[in-house]
Amino acid sequence: MPAMASSVSARPAQSTLSGFPEWLPAGRVIEQHFIDTLRHTFELHGYSGIETRAVEPLTQLTKKGETSKEVYLLSRLQADPSEREQEVDPAKQLGLHFDLTVPFARYVVDNAGVLHFPFKRYQIQKVWRGERPQEGRFREFYQVDIDVVGDGALPLHYDVEAPLIMHEALSALPIPAVTIHVSNRKVAQGFYQSIGIGDDQLIEVLRVVDKLDKIGPEAVAAELVEAVGTTQAQAQAALRLATICSPDPQAVREAVAQALDGAEPTELLATGLDELSGLLTTAARRRPGAIVADLKIARGLDYYTGTVYESFMAGAEDLGSVCSGGRYDSLASNGKRTFPGVGISIGLSRLLSRVIADELVEVSRAVPTAVLVAVTDEEHRAASDAVADALRRRGIATDVAPTAAKFGKQIKFADKRGIPFVWFPGAQGEEDSVKDIRSGEQTPADAQTWVPSDPQDLRPQLRVRGA
Amino acid sequence: MPAMASSVSARPAQSTLSGFPEWLPAGRVIEQHFIDTLRHTFELHGYSGIETRAVEPLTQLTKKGETSKEVYLLSRLQADPSEREQEVDPAKQLGLHFDLTVPFARYVVDNAGVLHFPFKRYQIQKVWRGERPQEGRFREFYQVDIDVVGDGALPLHYDVEAPLIMHEALSALPIPAVTIHVSNRKVAQGFYQSIGIGDDQLIEVLRVVDKLDKIGPEAVAAELVEAVGTTQAQAQAALRLATICSPDPQAVREAVAQALDGAEPTELLATGLDELSGLLTTAARRRPGAIVADLKIARGLDYYTGTVYESFMAGAEDLGSVCSGGRYDSLASNGKRTFPGVGISIGLSRLLSRVIADELVEVSRAVPTAVLVAVTDEEHRAASDAVADALRRRGIATDVAPTAAKFGKQIKFADKRGIPFVWFPGAQGEEDSVKDIRSGEQTPADAQTWVPSDPQDLRPQLRVRGA
Numbered sequence: 001m002p003a004m005a006s007s008v009s010a011r012p013a014q015s016t017l018s019g020f021p022e023w024l025p026a027g028r029v030i031e032q033h034f035i036d037t038l039r040h041t042f043e044l045h046g047y048s049g050i051e052t053r054a055v056e057p058l059t060q061l062t063k064k065g066e067t068s069k070e071v072y073l074l075s076r077l078q079a080d081p082s083e084r085e086q087e088v089d090p091a092k093q094l095g096l097h098f099d100l101t102v103p104f105a106r107y108v109v110d111n112a113g114v115l116h117f118p119f120k121r122y123q124i125q126k127v128w129r130g131e132r133p134q135e136g137r138f139r140e141f142y143q144v145d146i147d148v149v150g151d152g153a154l155p156l157h158y159d160v161e162a163p164l165i166m167h168e169a170l171s172a173l174p175i176p177a178v179t180i181h182v183s184n185r186k187v188a189q190g191f192y193q194s195i196g197i198g199d200d201q202l203i204e205v206l207r208v209v210d211k212l213d214k215i216g217p218e219a220v221a222a223e224l225v226e227a228v229g230t231t232q233a234q235a236q237a238a239l240r241l242a243t244i245c246s247p248d249p250q251a252v253r254e255a256v257a258q259a260l261d262g263a264e265p266t267e268l269l270a271t272g273l274d275e276l277s278g279l280l281t282t283a284a285r286r287r288p289g290a291i292v293a294d295l296k297i298a299r300g301l302d303y304y305t306g307t308v309y310e311s312f313m314a315g316a317e318d319l320g321s322v323c324s325g326g327r328y329d330s331l332a333s334n335g336k337r338t339f340p341g342v343g344i345s346i347g348l349s350r351l352l353s354r355v356i357a358d359e360l361v362e363v364s365r366a367v368p369t370a371v372l373v374a375v376t377d378e379e380h381r382a383a384s385d386a387v388a389d390a391l392r393r394r395g396i397a398t399d400v401a402p403t404a405a406k407f408g409k410q411i412k413f414a415d416k417r418g419i420p421f422v423w424f425p426g427a428q429g430e431e432d433s434v435k436d437i438r439s440g441e442q443t444p445a446d447a448q449t450w451v452p453s454d455p456q457d458l459r460p461q462l463r464v465r466g467a
Numbered sequence: 468m469p470a471m472a473s474s475v476s477a478r479p480a481q482s483t484l485s486g487f488p489e490w491l492p493a494g495r496v497i498e499q500h501f502i503d504t505l506r507h508t509f510e511l512h513g514y515s516g517i518e519t520r521a522v523e524p525l526t527q528l529t530k531k532g533e534t535s536k537e538v539y540l541l542s543r544l545q546a547d548p549s550e551r552e553q554e555v556d557p558a559k560q561l562g563l564h565f566d567l568t569v570p571f572a573r574y575v576v577d578n579a580g581v582l583h584f585p586f587k588r589y590q591i592q593k594v595w596r597g598e599r600p601q602e603g604r605f606r607e608f609y610q611v612d613i614d615v616v617g618d619g620a621l622p623l624h625y626d627v628e629a630p631l632i633m634h635e636a637l638s639a640l641p642i643p644a645v646t647i648h649v650s651n652r653k654v655a656q657g658f659y660q661s662i663g664i665g666d667d668q669l670i671e672v673l674r675v676v677d678k679l680d681k682i683g684p685e686a687v688a689a690e691l692v693e694a695v696g697t698t699q700a701q702a703q704a705a706l707r708l709a710t711i712c713s714p715d716p717q718a719v720r721e722a723v724a725q726a727l728d729g730a731e732p733t734e735l736l737a738t739g740l741d742e743l744s745g746l747l748t749t750a751a752r753r754r755p756g757a758i759v760a761d762l763k764i765a766r767g768l769d770y771y772t773g774t775v776y777e778s779f780m781a782g783a784e785d786l787g788s789v790c791s792g793g794r795y796d797s798l799a800s801n802g803k804r805t806f807p808g809v810g811i812s813i814g815l816s817r818l819l820s821r822v823i824a825d826e827l828v829e830v831s832r833a834v835p836t837a838v839l840v841a842v843t844d845e846e847h848r849a850a851s852d853a854v855a856d857a858l859r860r861r862g863i864a865t866d867v868a869p870t871a872a873k874f875g876k877q878i879k880f881a882d883k884r885g886i887p888f889v890w891f892p893g894a895q896g897e898e899d900s901v902k903d904i905r906s907g908e909q910t911p912a913d914a915q916t917w918v919p920s921d922p923q924d925l926r927p928q929l930r931v932r933g934a
Contacts, residue, residue, distance in 0.1 A: 014577040017561075020520035024578060025588070028517050043835035044859040046866030050495050053487035053607055054521075054593065058544075071544040076597035077525075077537075077562065094484075095544065110481040111491060116883050118869045120834075121492070126521065130543035140520055155869055157848060286852065367587075368510035381624060385753065392511040399513030402585045402622055416583050 012356065019131075019139030021349060026366035027356050029460050031142075034173055034352060035124055038144055041169035042122035045161075047146055050121050052103035054128075058093040060106055070129040071095040096128040100145045100345065105332035108149055108339050117151035117339075118158070124348075138349055147343030149331055154340040159307040159327055160279045160291075166311075166323055166344045167290040174361050174464045175351070176314040178322065180344075181245075181294035183308050184276045185301045185326075187256070188241070190269025194260055195237045197230060203302050204228045205238060210298035212242055237261060244295040247284060249277035252293045275306060305329040309344050313351070322351045364461040365418025368397040370452065371434070372414040373423040375404040383425045387432065390447035391423075396458060398423075411437055420457050423447075479823065486598075486606030488816060493833035494823050496927050498609075501640055501819060502591055505611055508636035509589035512628075514613055517588050519570035521595075525560040527573055537596040538562040563595040567612045567812065572799035575616055575806050584618035584806075585625070591815075605816055614810030616798055621807040626774040626794055627746040627758075633778075633790055633811045634757040641828050641931045642818070643781040645789060647811075648712075648761035650775050651743045652768045652793075654723070655708070657736025661727055662704045664697060670769050671695045672705060677765035679709055704728060711762040714751060716744035719760045742773060772796040776811050780818070789818050831928040832885025835864040837919065838901070839881040840890040842871040850892045854899065857914035858890075863925060865890075878904055887924050890914075 013022040023031060039049065061071050074094045097103045100123045108115065123145045131137055146165060148158045163180045170178045189202055197205055208223045215223075217239050224235040240259035246252050253273055257265075265273075276293055283291040300308045304326030311323035323346045331341030355361050371391055373384040381404070388398040399419070401410045407424070414422050414437055423445070426432045434450060435442040452458060480489040490498060506516065528538050541561045564570045567590045575582065590612045598604055613632060615625045630647045637645045656669055664672055675690045682690075684706050691702040707726035713719050720740055724732075732740075743760055750758040767775045771793030778790035790813045798808030822828050838858055840851040848871070855865040866886070868877045874891070881889050881904055890912070893899045901917060902909040919925060 011581075013574065016573075016577055017520065017522065017524075020522060022520055022574065023517070024581060025515035025517055028515070031518075032516055044862070044864050046834055046836035046864055048492040048495070048834050049499055050490070050492055051498075053484065053489055054595070055484065055487060055607070057484075072541045073544050074539045074541065074563075074597075077529075077540050078597075096541075106483075107480065107489065110483055114478075114491060116880075120866070128521070130541075130545075140522070150869075158869075282849075285849065286856070367513055367515050369513035382749075382752065389753070395511070397511050397513055399587070402617075413583075 012353070019137070021138055021140070021353060023356070024366065026363050027352075029363050029366060030356065030361055030462060031348075031352055033462055034348060035142070035144075037172045038169045038346070038348075039122065039124065041165065041172055042146055045120075045165045047120045047122040047165075050104075050107065050123055051125055052097070052100070052107050052123070054096055054125075055094040056097055056103055056106065058090040058095050061095045061098065061102060062090070063102070070098050070131055072128050072130045098129045099127055100125060100143050101147070101331075101343070104145070104147060104149075105339075105341075108332045109334045112151070112334060112337060112339070118148050118154060120146070120148045122146045138353075141347065141349030142352075144346040144348045145325075145343055146345075147331070147341050149339050149341040151337060151339060154342065156275060156278065157282070158342050159275065160282045160286075162325065162342050162344050163291060163309050164283060164287050166346070167287055170311075170323065170346070174462045175355055176316065176360070178311050178313050179289070180291045180309055180311045180323070181297060182276070182279060182291055183293065183295050183297040183301070184272045185304050185306055185308065186268050186272025187276055187295065188272075188298070188301055190266050190272045191241055191256065191260070192238070193266040194263045194269050195234050196263070197234055197238075201228055201230070205230070206298040206301050209238055209242055209296070212239075212296055217242075233261075237263075242296040245292055247280060247289070247292045249280040249284075249293075252280065252295075253277065256295075272306075279307060300324065300326055303328070307342065313354075316354055319350065319354055322347060359465055362463045362465055364463070365420075366460070367399070367417045367419060368460065369399045369417065369419045370396050370458050371398045371421045371423050372410065372419045373398060373400045373425065374407060374410045375401045376425060376427070377404045380404075380425070384423075387423055387425055387447045391450075394448075394451075396451075411435075418460075421452065479820070486604070488605055488607070488820060490823070491833065493830050494819075496830050496833060497823065497828055497929060498815075498819055500929055501815060502609075502611075504639045505636045505813070505815075506589065506591065508632065508639055509613055512587075512632045514587045514589040514632075517571075517574065517590055518592055519564070519567070519574050519590070521563055521592075522561040523564055523570055523573065525557040525562050528562045528565065528569060529557070530569070537565050537598055539595050539597045565594055565596045567592060567594060567610050568614070568798075568810070571612070571614060571616075572806075572808075575799045576801045579618070579801060579804060579806070585615050585621060586617075587613070587615045589613045605820075608814065608816030609819075611813040611815045612792075612810055613812075614798070614808050616806050616808040618804060618806060621809065623742060623745065624749070625809050626742065627749045627753075629792065629809050629811050630758060630776050630778075631750060631754050633813070634754055637778075637790065637813070641929050642822055643783065643827070645778050645780050646756070647758045647776055647778045647790070648764060649743070649746060649758055650760065650762050650764040650768070651739045652771055652773055652775065653735050653739030654743055654762065655739075655765070655768055657733050657739045658708055658723065658727070659705070660733045661730045661736050662701050663730075664701055664705075668695060668697070672697070673765040673768050676705055676709055676763070679706075679763055700728075704730075709763040712759060714747060714756070714759045716747040716751075716760075719747065719762075720744065723762075739773075746774065767791065767793055770795070774809065780821075783821055786817065786821055789814060826932055829930045829932055831930070832887075833927070834866070834884045834886060835927065836866045836884065836886045837863050837925050838865045838888045838890050839877065839886045840865060840867045840892065841874055841877045842868045843892060843894070844871045847871075847892070851890075854890055854892055854914045858917075861915075861918075863918075878902075885927075888919065 013024045127143050128140050212220050221235040224230045244255040306327040308326035310321035313322050325344030327342040329340050330338045332339040373388045375381050375384045384400050388400050391398040421434050423434045431444045433442050434445040480491045594610050595607050679687050688702040691697045711722040773794040775793035777788035780789050792811030794809040796807050797805045799806040840855045842848050842851045851867045855867050858865040888901050890901045898911045900909050901912040
């Protein structure tokens with residue numbers, strides 16, 4: 001018996017619609033493993049799973065304005081004219097959600113009377129964006145969010161717990177190491193205040209600094225001076241701030257003081273540095289190496305109000321942030337009550353498509369099946385069914401051969417799918433036997449007691465390629 | 468310490484959009500348990516999980532014509548005029564899928580070159596229908612499908628395996644017993660041929676017979692004669708066929724012979740009865756009580772080509788069929804190859820909404836958390852975090868109190884969420900202790916070794932109400 005292939009390619013399925021990825025069964029084994037692992041970690045930390053409907057009123061989706069271009073609108077194919085008019089009313093017009101934060105905020109307000117706060121939830125669902133598809137951008141993709149939301153107030157310790165939990169979850173996946181980079185809106189805004197850049201210029205400054213990796217420090221300094229109207233000294237200070245990247249709270253404090261070059265720190269900067277230092281101290285104690293302060297982060301600072309997160313996977317920095325989030329002083333509000341929140345979100349499909357495209361992960365088989373029971377002839381299919389049912393009752397995923405073909409063909413059926421064992425029911429009065437088709441070894445077996453010698457064979461196994 | 472509530476209501480969440488159900492965390496615990504249990508059973512039987520994209524081209528969705536009114540169309544909010552024109556082209560216009568069969572058939576054709584046949588897959592996803600919402604009808608709902616699809620041919624034994632697996636899966640849920648009713652297109656069509664009703668009248672006859680439960684036998688007979696143009700004798704024969712309901716293949720054969728009242732059975736009827744008898748014989752052996760022949764079933768016989776399934780939950784017959792399906796000689800085709808299939812599908816959201824609305828199932832808590840670690844004061848939060856991390860490493864879902872409030876308030880935090888245990892870290896040099904807040908019993912404990920005396924307390928438990 002020749003050696004059998006021990007793993008199955010997890011190629012994407014044939015995609016006939018650009019931007020809407022689908023996986024072949026092997027790819028789905030990987031995706032499902034990722035989802036199960038993430039969920040398990042979140043539940044260990046006491047997060048409740050919820051799902052929200054796929055649609056929201058357009059008014060809800062476009063509250064923030066800028067994302068409106070990405071929304072898919074819905075209409076009924078057979079809508080009558082009066083209904084079509086309704087749909088023009090943005091309060092009644094429905095669109096598909098483009099993230100899980102907007103629906104979650106709406107869910108919190110809808111159910112504020114019965115939820116218990118602080119409310120910790122995870123949410124793993126597909127979202128849709130009507131963008132023109134390009135590499136790494138999908139129109140339909142899985143997002144994986146955790147958030148904690150408070151009623152009126154939310155203690156600061158959640159700012160470090162959210163990324164630590166996400167780091168623990170990502171570390172349980174068969175992927176390269178992920179590092180979470182944090183900054184703080186108060187640090188950035190306070191720093192710019194301290195060097196004389198007004199709050200009215202903040203968004204513009206952040207927009208330019210965000211281009212640092214793309215256009216380099218000279219171009220950023222030039223644009224700050226020419227387009228935003230800062231002084232040369234302010235531009236240089238902004239660049240000094242952007243170079244600060246360290247897991248050590250004391251080092252960050254000292255580097256910020258140096259970057260100020262003698263300018264007096266404002267109260268906001270002091271508050272921001274206290275928040276950031278506290279976060280780094282706890283992170284270093286609980287998960288050393290998970291989190292670094294990175295004061296270059298500018299994206300998200302326009303809508304987050306405190307801590308912000310971005311995350312990078314070793315060797316895949318070109319992917320951009322695989323996991324982002326931050327704190328909102330007002331994630332949601334119903335007029336009377338305000339709900340602050342802090343959360344972090346994985347763009348799972350993008351991460352997964354890289355993992356699968358680069359074949360970073362192998363899967364031992366594309367089917368759940370551990371055992372294929374052979375069928376001697378169709379008259380004895382019942383005997384094979386009985387073996388299969390006995391194995392299943394003991395938790396062993398089992399299939400039965402589709403036809404009573406020659407045994408060689410039945411073995412090939414198993415081999416093509418990566419099923420490791422083929423079971424041969426014994427003739428009247430004779431013992432059954434089971435063959436490990438990878439080694440060719442065949443041994444007598446009893447369906448009431450048999451287990452594979454390696455329990456890992458019970459389930460498809462994921463392996464990091466080369467590991 | 469007063470006795471604590473031992474279960475949590477699983478009410479639906481506040482629904483602000485009719486037809487788009489959402490659950491509070493307790494309801495989601497039930498939904499997730501249902502999904503996990505179904506998936507586990509399907510995998511034990513060797514079914515691969517797949518997901519398909521949420522959208523299909525309109526041409527794909529409206530192939531069968533009649534369902535077109537239920538389709539939600541998509542458009543991009545910020546589409547430019549040339550794109551808007553594109554969307555009028557039904558080959559480019561996208562709509563949300565309204566079931567999982569149409570996308571699965573398309574997936575099979577797209578990937579026919581790399582899939583291994585017979586291909587067994589399960590699929591658990593939301594689908595959308597742009598219907599006017601009414602009781603038990605949703606615009607967004609979970610569907611749970613299993614199908615086996617062959618390349619060119621598909622052995623008949625899959626016709627009994629599919630419903631038996633579904634029955635096994637449903638039996639593992641905390642719901643009243645479900646019985647699967649089967650009929651066969653060939654039996655119905657062959658019977659009507661035998662009594663002289665032509666194939667051209669078949670669809671009309673089935674449409675009328677389908678009203679039997681609603682309008683009664685007299686009205687059905689009258690409509691068959693007056694509207695369809697059968698003879699009185701033919702109408703009476705149709706009614707006799709519709710009364711046949713039995714798990715016993717021999718009884719079914721005899722009843723059909725009687726219903727023919729001397730008419731000569733056609734070859735098609737004989738084939739259909741052989742298929743149905745074989746199915747009943749296997750079903751009686753493998754899962755007695757799971758399946759009955761029910762020759763009143765008329766729905767689906769217009770598009771299924773052999774076996775058809777409907778299923779009813781004891782005490783909830785008014786819900787209609789909770790699980791339906793059948794065999795297609797051509798589930799899919801790419802011109803050169805034809806892919807026959809047999810499958811069965813649960814309308815999970817409808818089933819679940821009944822289970823939750825009637826409070827048929829209770830859940831012991833709405834959070835995954837088994838233990839809440841109390842915080843003595845904020846300076847010692849690290850000690851509570853360390854306990855929590857130690858418990859989590861051993862698979863025990865643990866939360867830490869949000870603030871160092873008075874212990875009474877921290878216990879109340881746990882009680883409100885149904886968390887059974889509160890952990891108190893010992894002061895310097897003293898032992899920790901854990902309190903079962905339902906009994907009030909408090910005992911010394913070590914986070915490295917403690918387990919709850921009842922392992923069921925590790926996870927939220929579902930109970931059938933009154934059981």
